[in-house]
Amino acid sequence: MKNVLIAGIGNILLGDDGVGPYVARLLAAHYEFDPGVEIADLGTPALDLIDQISGRDAVILVDSIRVDCAPGAILLYRKPDIMRVCPSTRMDPHSPALVETLLSAELFSIAPRDVLLIGIVGASYDSGCRLSPSVVASVPPVIAKIRSELDRLGVTHHRRERPVESDIWWTVPDEIPILLPA
Amino acid sequence: MAKRITIDPITRIEGHLRIDVEVDNNAVNNAWASCTMWRGIETILRGRDPRDAWMFTQRFCGVCTTVHAMASVRAVEDALKLEIPLNAQYIRNLILIGHGLHDHIVHFYQLSALDWVDILQVPKADPDKTAKLAESLSPWTRNSREEFKVAQDKVKAVAASGQLGIFMNGYWGHPAMRLSPEVNLLAFTHYVQALEYQRKALQVVGMLGSKTPHIQNLTVGGVANAIDLDSPSALGMDRLEAIRVLLDEVVRFVNEVYFVDVCALAAMYPEWFKIGSGVRNYLAVPDLPLDSKGSVYDLPGGYITNGNIGGVHAFKTASDKEFRESVSEDVTHAYYRGDKPLHPWLGETVPAFTGWDGEQKYSWVKAPRFQGQPMQVGPLAQVLIGYAQGHPLTRKYADLALAKVSALAGVHATPDMLQSTLGRHAARAIRAAMLAELAQKHWQLLVDNIAKGDFVVHNQPVFNGETEGVGTHEAPRGTLSHWVVVKDAKIKNYQAVVPSTWNASPRDRSGAHGPYEAALLRTPLARPEEPLEVLRTVHSFDPCMACACHAFDPSGREIAKVKVL
Numbered sequence: 001m002k003n004v005l006i007a008g009i010g011n012i013l014l015g016d017d018g019v020g021p022y023v024a025r026l027l028a029a030h031y032e033f034d035p036g037v038e039i040a041d042l043g044t045p046a047l048d049l050i051d052q053i054s055g056r057d058a059v060i061l062v063d064s065i066r067v068d069c070a071p072g073a074i075l076l077y078r079k080p081d082i083m084r085v086c087p088s089t090r091m092d093p094h095s096p097a098l099v100e101t102l103l104s105a106e107l108f109s110i111a112p113r114d115v116l117l118i119g120i121v122g123a124s125y126d127s128g129c130r131l132s133p134s135v136v137a138s139v140p141p142v143i144a145k146i147r148s149e150l151d152r153l154g155v156t157h158h159r160r161e162r163p164v165e166s167d168i169w170w171t172v173p174d175e176i177p178i179l180l181p182a
Numbered sequence: 183m184a185k186r187i188t189i190d191p192i193t194r195i196e197g198h199l200r201i202d203v204e205v206d207n208n209a210v211n212n213a214w215a216s217c218t219m220w221r222g223i224e225t226i227l228r229g230r231d232p233r234d235a236w237m238f239t240q241r242f243c244g245v246c247t248t249v250h251a252m253a254s255v256r257a258v259e260d261a262l263k264l265e266i267p268l269n270a271q272y273i274r275n276l277i278l279i280g281h282g283l284h285d286h287i288v289h290f291y292q293l294s295a296l297d298w299v300d301i302l303q304v305p306k307a308d309p310d311k312t313a314k315l316a317e318s319l320s321p322w323t324r325n326s327r328e329e330f331k332v333a334q335d336k337v338k339a340v341a342a343s344g345q346l347g348i349f350m351n352g353y354w355g356h357p358a359m360r361l362s363p364e365v366n367l368l369a370f371t372h373y374v375q376a377l378e379y380q381r382k383a384l385q386v387v388g389m390l391g392s393k394t395p396h397i398q399n400l401t402v403g404g405v406a407n408a409i410d411l412d413s414p415s416a417l418g419m420d421r422l423e424a425i426r427v428l429l430d431e432v433v434r435f436v437n438e439v440y441f442v443d444v445c446a447l448a449a450m451y452p453e454w455f456k457i458g459s460g461v462r463n464y465l466a467v468p469d470l471p472l473d474s475k476g477s478v479y480d481l482p483g484g485y486i487t488n489g490n491i492g493g494v495h496a497f498k499t500a501s502d503k504e505f506r507e508s509v510s511e512d513v514t515h516a517y518y519r520g521d522k523p524l525h526p527w528l529g530e531t532v533p534a535f536t537g538w539d540g541e542q543k544y545s546w547v548k549a550p551r552f553q554g555q556p557m558q559v560g561p562l563a564q565v566l567i568g569y570a571q572g573h574p575l576t577r578k579y580a581d582l583a584l585a586k587v588s589a590l591a592g593v594h595a596t597p598d599m600l601q602s603t604l605g606r607h608a609a610r611a612i613r614a615a616m617l618a619e620l621a622q623k624h625w626q627l628l629v630d631n632i633a634k635g636d637f638v639v640h641n642q643p644v645f646n647g648e649t650e651g652v653g654t655h656e657a658p659r660g661t662l663s664h665w666v667v668v669k670d671a672k673i674k675n676y677q678a679v680v681p682s683t684w685n686a687s688p689r690d691r692s693g694a695h696g697p698y699e700a701a702l703l704r705t706p707l708a709r710p711e712e713p714l715e716v717l718r719t720v721h722s723f724d725p726c727m728a729c730a731c732h733a734f735d736p737s738g739r740e741i742a743k744v745k746v747l
Contacts, residue, residue, distance in 0.1 A: 013223045013241050043395055044244025047292055051381045083347075103348035107336060108374065127223045169237065 001036040002057040002155055006146060008041045009063040012170045016122030016135045020062040022168060023142055029166035030180055033157045049101045058114035058153050060146055065119030072134030074141060079115040116149050118142055129171045140180055187713055199725050203702055205710045213702035215686045216545035225531055227676040232258040232668050233402045240396055245726055247395050248281045248387060249657040257664040258402045260501050261651025265474045267638040270404035272628035273390055275470045279621045280386035283432055285658035286614040287440060291376035294721040298447055299361060299369040302354040304337040307367035315364050319446060322438040324375060333371040353714040361450060372439050379435040382428045389425055404640035409632055426625055433618040444611035445583055448604050449590030458603030458719040460701030461556050462489030464563035468500050469656035476500055480620055481656055484567045489601055494570035500654045511548040515688040526665035526677035527650050545688040550679050558697040559660025559684040560723060562600060562609040569597055579615040583608055606722040645671035657681055659724050685723045698723060
């Protein structure tokens with residue numbers, strides 16, 4: 001059985017940066033997976049991310065990204081794409097983030113073989129717990145992408161007949177109607 | 183002709199700290215510390231249930247989640263004058279200690295050691311000589327030739343590949359790097375080993391808090407841990423024993439590796455005891471309460487002004503009247519509206535961004551002041567304040583560190599020398615050793631209290647009218663305070679004055695520099711275009727701009743690591 005982490009990353013207090021945790025919790029409420037799959041809302045783990053990814057077979061990360069594309073656009077990055085980014089000067093503990101985590105994990109020979117980052121372009125990172133409509137609209141295709149990646153990895157998953165309550169405690173869920181893939 | 187150097191991880195949303203220094207004759211003659219992103223997350227809390235506030239505040243910062251959760255419940259409990267059951271105090275203390283040990287180890291090895299350790303010298307070391315040197319310093323059993331060889335081979339492979347990877351951005355070969363290849367190998371090997379022990383410290387937090395990175399077991403009035411000695415799902419003897427084993431391993435790493443490495447490093451860079459003192463006013467709050475009322479603590483607090491260690495003032499409690507009444511925030515040089523310093527209970531957070539201007543406004547960080555003065559917070563403040571009060575545990579480890587440095591460097595190291603860049607690292611190691619001893623003490627206190635048949639973990643909060651509270655915590659980076667005004671069981675106002683706000687503070691209305699800024703003045707730079715010395719001093723504070731917006735930037739093209747204007 002494969003050891004897989006599906007992690008939402010981002011700050012739920014800063015607008016669209018909270019999309020990762022939102023997707024992680026929605027996924028856990030509506031779908032069931034092989035016992036080897038862990039779903040986590042990791043917030044903004046910085047250096048502690050290395051403890052979360054080490055020793056896994058595969059990691060799927062959902063995070064907001066900042067690129068010159070329309071809000072809500074979804075971009076995919078694999079391990080080599082991420083590791084090509086130049087690590088920056090370490091000013092504070094937030095600086096060593098995803099790139100440095102993967103580079104360190106490679107150095108210590110504990111990096112997962114498969115890494116997929118599903119990046120969602122945010123519209124606003126102002127303080128507040130709501131997602132923008134364009135980012136909300138990107139959630140169903142993000143979930144579809146997670147499921148197709150699990151298919152590729154040979155990990156089984158299916159939609160729950162009765163969803164459990166999604167623990168998205170920081171915002172009002174009924175303001176965000178979402179059509180989830182079956 | 184003075185030139186301006188900006189250090190700003192500019193395209194990275196994770197890096198919010200920007201440092202500008204003006205350099206003349208290879209020394210810093212002016213400095214500005216700024217935060218490049220708006221905080222003001224506190225405004226989200228207005229109107230919410232005070233019992234939920236900690237869930238939100240622990241998302242302020244992904245690095246220090248638990249500390250903001252703890253300060254928040256303490257603020258509401260202070261407003262309600264609520265006592266906390268003994269079990270809850272001990273469980274909270276163990277979580278705070280676990281987090282603190284994790285943070286100090288990570289800070290030294292992952293975030294600042296490479297300011298002093300030259301990775302590219304590691305391949306030149308002789309592993310046999312390294313093992314002999316290590317044996318003379320410490321009884322650590324993993325200081326073997328084999329461990330050194332494995333670590334060295336990793337660096338050799340990276341260097342041979344031509345792709346430096348994680349080490350791409352270091353100032354390797356810089357003239358301010360002065361360790362022998364063997365000491366570089368020793369430190370690098372411990373950098374690798376530290377990963378295992380920092381994880382064990384975090385596991386303690388997870389086992390008590392039911393989850394990391396965000397603990398789930400807090401509640402206003404206590405904790406939500408069910409105590410049942412025989413149940414594997416509750417907090418029982420099995421889990422307590424597993425926690426003890428983890429703590430023992432972390433304690434050994436702190437005493438035999440971290441503490442020793444910092445003393446050895448200090449002995450090899452003694453000139454850094456004379457650089458980077460800056461603001462010599464220090465502030466710390468008492469922490470690790472030993473009774474339900476919060477009147478006796480294991481860590482003392484107080485304040486020192488003008489570096490006068492003998493003239494220390496003590497705080498009796500974590501919400502001491504003098505502390506409550508003496509804090510204000512000034513926004514003269516911060517991007518907020520407001521024309522006078524305000525007490526946090528009256529605090530306003532109205533953004534007014536005007537762009538970086540060193541003469542006017544230049545930071546999103548407000549300037550907190552204590553009795554109108556800038557204060558340095560963090561392990562150095564805590565150690566000096568404890569030492570000055572004759573606190574036995576502080577004296578034990580501070581004297582041990584000073585004696586080790588004196589013996590290794592052949593100098594007479596004094597507590598006064600701790601007021602420096604190197605002193606901040608030494609103080610952090612001293613504090614880690616204190617926390618390590620206290621970890622075992624508080625574990626025993628918890629077990630003994632449960633053995634007496636006390637299973638109480640929570641007192642019910644009762645809301646009544648309008649009240650104010652302050653919740654403090656002496657966090658890894660220093661004094662943290664959350665200030666709440668509760669009205670009719672709702673939050674009316676909320677302000678967090680975080681350690682890095684004190685230390686990264688901009689100038690105030692009188693023009694007084696904040697601690698980072700003041701510490702950088704007169705710092706000598708061997709190569710101004712490679713300002714390693716600036717990073718050494720800034721990193722010695724363990725900076726963390728607690729806003730943690732984290733969007734990944736895949737372009738990586740314009741990373742302006744250092745810009746010389």
